Amino acid sequence: MAGRDPVSILICDDHKVLTDALATVVGLDDELSLVAPPVHTPEEAIALVEEHLPDVVLMDIVFKGGGMTGIEATRRIKEASPSTKVVIITAHDEDRLLVEAVEAGASGFLSKDEAAEEVLAAAKAAADGEVLIDPATLTRLLAQVAREREARRDALALLGDLTDREREILGLLAEGMRNDEIAQKLFISPQTVQTHIRNILGKLRVHSKLEAVAFAVKHGAIRVR
Numbered sequence: 001m002a003g004r005d006p007v008s009i010l011i012c013d014d015h016k017v018l019t020d021a022l023a024t025v026v027g028l029d030d031e032l033s034l035v036a037p038p039v040h041t042p043e044e045a046i047a048l049v050e051e052h053l054p055d056v057v058l059m060d061i062v063f064k065g066g067g068m069t070g071i072e073a074t075r076r077i078k079e080a081s082p083s084t085k086v087v088i089i090t091a092h093d094e095d096r097l098l099v100e101a102v103e104a105g106a107s108g109f110l111s112k113d114e115a116a117e118e119v120l121a122a123a124k125a126a127a128d129g130e131v132l133i134d135p136a137t138l139t140r141l142l143a144q145v146a147r148e149r150e151a152r153r154d155a156l157a158l159l160g161d162l163t164d165r166e167r168e169i170l171g172l173l174a175e176g177m178r179n180d181e182i183a184q185k186l187f188i189s190p191q192t193v194q195t196h197i198r199n200i201l202g203k204l205r206v207h208s209k210l211e212a213v214a215f216a217v218k219h220g221a222i223r224v225r
């Protein structure tokens with residue numbers, strides 16, 4: 001890295017012991033620099049990225065208080081500064097969370113069990129465009145993505161079997177209408193509405209109106225205003 005500017009880093013984690021340790025190690029490395037002291041909320045990180053455009057953000061996934069996650073923060077950071085690399089430092093290894101982080105734009109993952117020196121070496125690698133993920137985790141994530149793609153394809157096939165009238169009724173159910181209200185709005189009998197709903201449940205392979213609406217919303221067939 002001779003002859004080039006230090007890699008600029010922002011640290012965002014709500015574990016102060018960890019952030020203090022990382023900040024101390026950064027201060028001892030001429031190839032790294034902090035754009036600001038470590039922050040402990042995603043909102044602070046986003047604001048500092050917009051101001052400083054760091055090379056790398058080290059980001060936790062889950063923060064105390066249940067507000068914005070590191071995944072949503074990653075998405076916002078990449079929108080504000082596409083060249084900034086986000087490395088997720090986490091104690092969580094749920095595949096769904098890791099897949100969501102990749103989809104949000106994360107460049108890789110590190111365990112909080114890693115030594116501080118290893119984390120910062122990874123930050124340099126991320127700044128150089130390397131993807132930080134071990135082969136076993138990559139294999140798991142690709143399998144998860146494949147399963148979800150297949151599930152979505154199956155869901156879209158089920159939704160594709162609905163008639164226009166059934167889609168219309170599903171949309172009205174999503175608005176909270178009762179069967180008699182739907183019948184009145186569409187000028188059909190309540191019995192006809194019930195028949196349509198029974199057909200909807202059968203086609204979507206669900207057991208209730210609420211489950212049908214949730215299924216349709218999840219897969220983009222209807223939008224809740």
